Amino acid sequence: MYKNIFLLVFIFLIYVVPVYAQSEKDVMANHHMMMNDTINDKRISLNLPPPMKVHQLENMRSHVEAVQAIIGLIAEQNFNKASEIAHTKLGLTEEMKKMCSMFKNEGFRTLGFQFHKSADELAEVLKTKDMTKSLQSLHKTMSYCVQCHATFRQ
Numbered sequence: 001m002y003k004n005i006f007l008l009v010f011i012f013l014i015y016v017v018p019v020y021a022q023s024e025k026d027v028m029a030n031h032h033m034m035m036n037d038t039i040n041d042k043r044i045s046l047n048l049p050p051p052m053k054v055h056q057l058e059n060m061r062s063h064v065e066a067v068q069a070i071i072g073l074i075a076e077q078n079f080n081k082a083s084e085i086a087h088t089k090l091g092l093t094e095e096m097k098k099m100c101s102m103f104k105n106e107g108f109r110t111l112g113f114q115f116h117k118s119a120d121e122l123a124e125v126l127k128t129k130d131m132t133k134s135l136q137s138l139h140k141t142m143s144y145c146v147q148c149h150a151t152f153r154q
Contacts, residue, residue: 043153046105053154059099066090067142074126074134082134083126090119090141108152115144 048056066089073082087093092113100112118141125137 041153043151044105044107045153046103046108048154056154063090063145067138070122070126070138074131074138077129077131079126079129079134083123086119086126086141087123090116091123092116092120105152108148111144111148111151115141115148118144 046056066085069085069089070082073079073085093116096112096116100109100116103109103112118137122134122137122141126134128134
């Protein structure tokens, strides 16, 4: 009985403790790497306070989910539903106008308005049920995402 307990403790000490120690080391290394990435990140910081950062990340995630839904609906040729999502989830609604207007950085604000306006244009193009034009319009909308994320960081 004591032999089995001793064996389990021995195995624990040999295998689990070094893994834990390595994990701590990895955590620290990752932290330093992230800090260096932030220092080397040449994009413009929006200097958002923490609550605003969380809110902005939630918005970005909801935009990605909307684009994913739109792509799926286009594939199913459900252009009307795709149009509805483009307008309500990505378009320049009154709520989005207010939100975009809150940002101090004029370049970010401008790109935001352009993105949301292009989503409204996408919604109109989707109503035509023209696959090629719909994908071209979606490409234009997504180009604002790419440009913004290449230029700005939180």
